[in-house]
C-alpha cells in the first residue's frame with residue numbers, strides 16, 4: 001500500500017450515492033440509493049431497498065419535517081438532511097457499517113468510504129492540497145481519535161472487521 005495518500009481530495013458528499021443501512025423491517029442490510037450531489041438530488045430518485053424482505057420505499061413518500069414559526073401558527077414543510085452522523089441523511093436509519101470504538105464511533109456510508117478511511121489512517125504521510133478548500137474535505141473533518149498515532153492499529157482493526165460485515 002502506498003504510504004502517501006491524498007486524504008483531502010474527497011468530501012463526504014461523494015459517498016452518499018449508496019448508503020448501507022439497517023433495514024427497519026427485517027434488520028438485515030438494506031441500501032439507500034440516490035444520484036448526484038446531495039443538495040440537488042431529486043427526492044423521487046432517493047430509494048430504500050432491502051433484498052432480504054423486499055422493502056422498497058421512496059424518500060418522496062416519507063413525511064416531511066414540520067417547522068413552526070415562533071409565536072405564530074405559520075408552519076413550513078421542510079427537509080432536514082443529516083450529513084455526517086451514524087444514520088443516513090434521508091430516512092435516518094442506522095448505518096450498517098458502524099462499530100463502537102474505545103474513543104468514539106467508527107462509521108462509514110459504504111465499503112468505498114471504509115476503504116477511503118483505511119487508506120487515510122494507514123498513510124504515514126498525508127499531503128494536503130492547499131489549492132482546494134481542504135477544510136471541507138473528509139480528511140480534515142475526521143475526529144482526532146481516529147487519526148491519532150496511538151489508535152492507528154485499533155482503528156485499522158475495526159475497519160477490517162467492518163469490511164467483512
Ligand SMILES: [Zn+2]
Pocket residue numbers: 023024025026027028030050051052053054055
Ligand atoms: Zn428488510
